[in-house]
Amino acid sequence: MSEPGTARLAESDVVHVAKLARLAITADEVERYTTQLGRMLEHFADIDSLDLSSVEPMTHPLPLSNVMREDVVKPCLDREEVLAASPASEDGRFRVPPMAGEA
Amino acid sequence: MSIPATPSTSDFAGVIALAEQIRNGDRTAVDVVEEHLARIDAGDPELHAFNLVTAESARAAAAIVDDQIAAGNPVGVLAGVPVALKDNLCTHGVETTCSSKILQGWKPPYSATVVDRLAAAGAITIGKTNLDEFAMGSSTENSAFGPTRNPHDPSRVPGGSSGGSAAAVAAGFAPFALGSDTGGSIRQPAALCGVVGVKPTYGTVSRYGLIAFASSLDQIGPFTHSVADAAVVLEAIGGHDPMDSTSLPQPFPPVSSVLDRGVEGLRIGRITDLPTGADDDVNGRLDAAFAAMEAAGATIVDVQVPAFTFGLTAYYIVAPAEASSNLSRFDGVRYGLRVDAPSTGEMMAASRAAGFGDEVKRRIMLGTYALSAGYYDAYYGKAQRIRTLIAQDFAKAYAQVDVLMTPTAPSEAFHFGDKGDNPLSMYLCDLYTIASNLAGHPGISVPYGVGDEGLPIGVQVLAPALGEPVMFQVAAELERLASK
Secondary structure (H helix, E strand, O other), rough: OOOOOOOOHHHHHHHHHHHHOOOOOHHHHHHHHHHHHHHHHHHHHHHOOOOEEEEOOOOOOOOOOOOOOOOOOOOOOOOHHHOOOOOOEEEEEOOOOOHHHHO | OOOOOOOOOOOOOOHHHHHHHHHHHOOOHHHHHHHHHHHHHHHHHOOOOOOEEOOOHHHHHHHHHHHHOOOOOOOOOOOOEEEEOOOOEOOEEEOEEEEEOOOOOOOOOOOOHHHHHHHHHOOOOEEEEEEOOHHHOOOOOOOOOOOOOOOOEOEOOOOOOOOOHHHHHHHOOOEEEEEEEEOOOOOHHHHHHEEEEOOOOOOOOOOOEOOOOOOOOOOOEEEEOOHHHHHHHHHHHHHOOOEEEEEEEOOOOHHHOOOOOOOOEEEOOOOOOOOOOOHHHHHHHHHHHHHHHOOOOOEEEEEEEEHHHHHHHHHHHHHHHHHHHHHHHHHOOOOOOOOOOOOHHHHHHHHHHHHOHHHHHHHHHHHHHHHHOOOOHHHHHHHHHHHHHHHHHHHHHOOOOEEEEEEEEOOOEEEEOOOOOOOHHHHHOOOOHHHHHHOOOEEEEEEEEEOOOOOOEEEEEOOEEEEEEEEHHHHHHHHHHHOO
């Protein structure tokens, strides 16, 4: 894979990322996204020269942490209603195609 | 179209006026709902502000409000007032699509907290509004169901991503609407459609039931004809919600009570190192706003916010990164579109390929790349540190001033297709709005006259976290000055 902030993206990078993102993409899309994402990464080079080693990362704008609810039983989503909105269900569960043997 | 070429925001009755008329018995809620439905019937085939109009349930809800008022029962502050909801807000049993094929036909098993709070206040949902797919865009051109048109000039975009909500209010289809703002998606379309739009402080309005785009940036807020109407709506929907772990444990800051205070003695900051890129007429309106504020008794102070300029890059790393994670839930298993395939992995990849549009895929790819092994520190880690820099620079500025004023958007509403196929040119629409999302601060866009092409221009007022009272105080004055 190409070095961060230097070269444009390679097509092989795009194919790899699409696999990570579980997106089936066409050869045409590989070509287009390689150009477009590469252009964006070039634009992102404006932050390359910033020395941020002494700056703490902000994960979130609020000082909140470990927000807990009380451990009491409350009404929750209706199981039948949730399952009815799914593409396929069976015996109170979501049904999916076989998973065994997948990489 | 019966909408005049450039409707003023005062052409249609606002939230406070309608609520009062209904409460006093001057008009029935049914009459108010019918008036808005008639305008939708006449105008929406051209504008396409709505993905769904909920006429029957709106009529039924209005009749109940009228019965309560006739019986002398107490009603909520928004009783009988129609509202249009951005179609990324979950409505129990009512189709919610995010303007994406992957969710077409999905009926949520629960409602967003803001939807419940509006209902408790008596507001009546009149429909679900169009958006850029999953709120990714600045023009609504990314909607899977076709774009929304700007009521001021249907050959132009309404802005986005909450373009349907902005257009619905500007066209008189609803006196107020809700949208969501991740990088400017309320304020920019508000500016382009000539209405008021507010992104409140992160954590002041519950995100429960808002289909997540970038969770550390998203906030829900209103579109209205007036600053006072926006205040009333925020007070109705804001405040702590135990269902949202990022909800601040306090009520929404009081804003309705500060609107008449004027700006005498307030310090308003002009950012001297703001990124360039706004059109001359936009800068001209901002200059006029500063001059008017000074004449009204405010002190204008030049300040610097050096990190502002890195906001665009930080945003276009953080937002796609969070989106790539949030949108992994759309996998053809629990809801939405499924494309059949022999294995679960192939089914997921095929379903996502068929269900997501081009811009959503592009951002998922960009975000996945920025989070992938070997690149995390160079992109996501660095972007998080820029967020800290922006917050620090804002803090230094707010030590000298009460609020900041900037353009909301770099230009008037543009024509369809103007941004071509270079996503970066579309991203520049967010140039002046994204810094407040990265810092978690509030921002409001107030219409302030028109530009060279006769279309609305907005001025943005920014304030520190929980600075809504002073932000609304200044915005209300700006609105008074704009009408002079």
